[in-house]
Amino acid sequence: MYPEYMMESIKKVEATRAERLELVRKHGKMIYPGMKEDERAEVLDNFHPDYKSDARRKVKVGVDKDLILTTEVADMFESYSRIDIDKFDLSKPDFETDVFVIGGGSAGMSAALVANENGSSVLLATKLRLGDANSMMAQGGIQAADGADDSPAIHYLDIVGGGHFDNKPELVEALVQDAPKSIKWLEDLGVMFDREKDGKITVKSGGGTSRNRMHSARDYTGAAICRVLRDEIYNKADKIKYLEYTAAVELILNEKKEVAGAFLYHL
Ligand SMILES: Cc1cc2nc3c(=O)[nH]c(=O)nc-3n(C[C@H](O)[C@H](O)[C@H](O)COP(=O)(O)OP(=O)(O)OC[C@H]3O[C@@H](n4cnc5c(N)ncnc54)[C@H](O)[C@@H]3O)c2cc1C
Structure with a gap:
């Protein structure tokens, strides 16, 4: 027994099966229509980790200020240090x-x-x-x-x-x-x-x-x-x-x- 969310997907596959079989019968293989430029852009902009509008940003402070980095890395560069410098003696x-x-x-x-x-x-x-x-x-x-x-x-x-x-x-x-x-x-x-x-x-x-x-x-x-x-x-x-x-x-x-x-x- 498949869970409900998978049943939705399975129904879609079943509903389009005849259409796909017809394509295979006609061309001898499955033909996947190419995506148009704007369709491709939509998928990339919404899902691809390198293209999403919030994927990268400029670092705001420090020696790497203005460097464009992956957002998570920029967040890390701007975070407080784990080190409490007063607790360490650098001479030893x-x-x-x-x-x-x-x-x-x-x-x-x-x-x-x-x-x-x-x-x-x-x-x-x-x-x-x-x-x-x-x-x-x-x-x-x-x-x-x-x-x-x-x-x-x-x-x-x-x-x-x-x-x-x-x-x-x-x-x-x-x-x-x-x-x-x-x-x-x-x-x-x-x-x-x-x-x-x-x-x-x-x-x-x-x-x-x-x-x-x-x-x-x-x-x-x-x-x-x-x-x-x-x-x-x-x-x-x-x-x-x-x-x-x-x-x-x-x-x-x-x-x-x-x-x-x-x-x-x-x-
Ligand atoms: C699945 C896969 C397949 C690949 N196939 C190929 C291939 O066929 N040919 C090819 O040329 N390249 C390939 N690459 C890329 C290649 O493996 C890497 O470019 C290369 O191994 C990098 O070597 P490295 O020693 O610089 O870094 P890594 O091997 O990533 O080593 C970095 C080390 O630093 C440690 N480290 C990180 N931060 C800290 C820290 N703050 N303090 C202490 N230690 C830290 C990590 O734990 C790790 O041991 C592949 C990579 C992957 C993931």
């Missing part, structure tokens, strides 16, 4: 370190490992556990221009085109130049990227790529990468200190207004 921090990493996704774990490789003391704090991150969920693959028909320059053009020319050029340059080195670094650590029968690394096409440059580990690429990075951090536990279930709730600036630390909240 709980931890001191050369490199402090916030976040235990693939970026944070890689940063911690590379900082350690380069001789720095490292502290990583992450909100949940190491690898509890978007990175763990990535499936399709990771892009790097290391194929014979590819180059960082072509990768660069694909990215700025895909980004509608809004990207920061220096960041795109760093990404395309470092990507092949990163794949090699991950492989050396133990990530098993897919390979062809002849041993060549498999490269697949991906969204916005004019060359095949997606490196995959079946359909769990992010999990494969995170698992290896996390193991590597566990292996170096004597050198890389990590705090789990520990969120950064406020950043601390030094006298030059550079970020020099954070208030951490143990969940």
Whole structure:
């Protein structure tokens, strides 16, 4: 027995079934009429989280004043701090370190490992556990221009085109130049990227790529990468200190207004 609200919907399906069957009989398949411009706008404006008129707004105060952000994020930026500054003595921090990493996704774990490789003391704090991150969920693959028909320059053009020319050029340059080195670094650590029968690394096409440059580990690429990075951090536990279930709730600036630390909240 279906609940009443579903019965309404089922009645609508039944009432229009003959019409749909007729369309299939005539065209050999179901034809869905395209939406007109104003019909599409109405659906987007009323329902799509990126288009609704209240989806984004300007931040009213602080260093990010006038920046247009998702409304929920703007609300958060304008909220009171969780920290009562009088209760903390900044001259006596709980931890001191050369490199402090916030976040235990693939970026944070890689940063911690590379900082350690380069001789720095490292502290990583992450909100949940190491690898509890978007990175763990990535499936399709990771892009790097290391194929014979590819180059960082072509990768660069694909990215700025895909980004509608809004990207920061220096960041795109760093990404395309470092990507092949990163794949090699991950492989050396133990990530098993897919390979062809002849041993060549498999490269697949991906969204916005004019060359095949997606490196995959079946359909769990992010999990494969995170698992290896996390193991590597566990292996170096004597050198890389990590705090789990520990969120950064406020950043601390030094006298030059550079970020020099954070208030951490143990969940
Ligand atoms: C389902 C899915 C599929 C995807 N597929 C692909 C793909 O195929 N290819 C691709 O290139 N990209 C893909 N992406 C995007 C890709 O996964 C992300 O861009 C990438 O993993 C981001 O890595 P990151 O380390 O910067 O961030 P995250 O992996 O998000 O890590 C951020 C970390 O910071 C922690 N954190 C956040 N705030 C705080 C705080 N205040 N204090 C302490 N810790 C904090 C989080 O808990 C988390 O551990 C996919 C994403 C998703 C969700």
